[in-house]
Amino acid sequence: MSSHRNVVIIGQSGVGKSSIINMLCPRANAPTSNDTFGCTRIEQEYECDLGQQQSCRVHDTIGLEEGQWGFLPDKRAQKRLKTYLRTKEPQLVVYCMPGNRGCLKKSHGRNYKKFKSAVGNNVRVVVVVTGLENFEGPLESWWTNNERELQNLGIPSNARHACITALPKAELEREKRFLYDRSCEDVKTLIRNNLPRIRIL
Ligand SMILES: Nc1nc2c(ncn2[C@@H]2O[C@H](COP(=O)(O)OP(=O)(O)OP(=O)(O)O)[C@@H](O)[C@H]2O)c(=O)[nH]1
Numbered sequence: 001m002s003s004h005r006n007v008v009i010i011g012q013s014g015v016g017k018s019s020i021i022n023m024l025c026p027r028a029n030a031p032t033s034n035d036t037f038g039c040t041r042i043e044q045e046y047e048c049d050l051g052q053q054q055s056c057r058v059h060d061t062i063g064l065e066e067g068q069w070g071f072l073p074d075k076r077a078q079k080r081l082k083t084y085l086r087t088k089e090p091q092l093v094v095y096c097m098p099g100n101r102g103c104l105k106k107s108h109g110r111n112y113k114k115f116k117s118a119v120g121n122n123v124r125v126v127v128v129v130t131g132l133e134n135f136e137g138p139l140e141s142w143w144t145n146n147e148r149e150l151q152n153l154g155i156p157s158n159a160r161h162a163c164i165t166a167l168p169k170a171e172l173e174r175e176k177r178f179l180y181d182r183s184c185e186d187v188k189t190l191i192r193n194n195l196p197r198i199r200i201l
């Protein structure tokens with residue numbers, strides 16, 4: 001197994017990036033918080049077992065758009081993330097955004113487009129929609145239900161994606177806990193399917 005494939009998780013503050021990291025890498029113990037004040041203050045990387053004998057390194061990053069009280073004002077957070085992406089040269093970027101009712105905002109589309117163009121055409125950007133534990137029906141249908149809104153935001157409906165909840169199991173109602181394992185598997189599958197294979201010489 002090689003750990004030279006880098007996957008960087010990006011998105012606005014509080015969208016659940018560190019929670020996804022903890023889901024993918026149970027030993028990561030990445031700090032999470034629902035403060036309005038951004039939680040992750042330094043980028044951090046963790047080894048992730050993707051299953052099917054594959055692995056990668058996932059990178060937790062500082063949230064964008066934390067608001068005026070945030071730890072890093074948005075302009076600086078954007079700049080820092082761009083520099084981070086340039087330095088780490090990831091093979092895949094995972095863009096997270098919230099899918100709870102009323103949460104989709106123009107800024108989600110704006111950041112998606114901004115960072116998609118920042119990494120260029122050679123790096124695939126996939127989307128993970130979080131916050132769906134109360135969605136009625138299969139979580140995947142969130143995407144088709146919201147296709148038009150996504151398109152209005154500039155997120156193409158054919159973007160590779162996963163619709164999940166990243167709320168820790170203990171915080172999910174008992175009958176919804178299976179969603180956690182399913183979400184974990186869906187994100188791993190999304191990463192495996194979109195991460196270029198390394199050539200073994
Ligand atoms: N309801 C719900 N809450 C979630 C979900 N994912 C994460 N959370 C909660 O949202 C809060 C923020 O999650 P974090 O993982 O810290 O978010 P983050 O994107 O890392 O935030 P920053 O580090 O500030 O950029 C925590 O209280 C999480 O438990 C989800 O899918 N649904």
Ligand SMILES: [Mg+2]
Nearest residue numbers: 017018039040
């Ligand atoms: Mg975080």
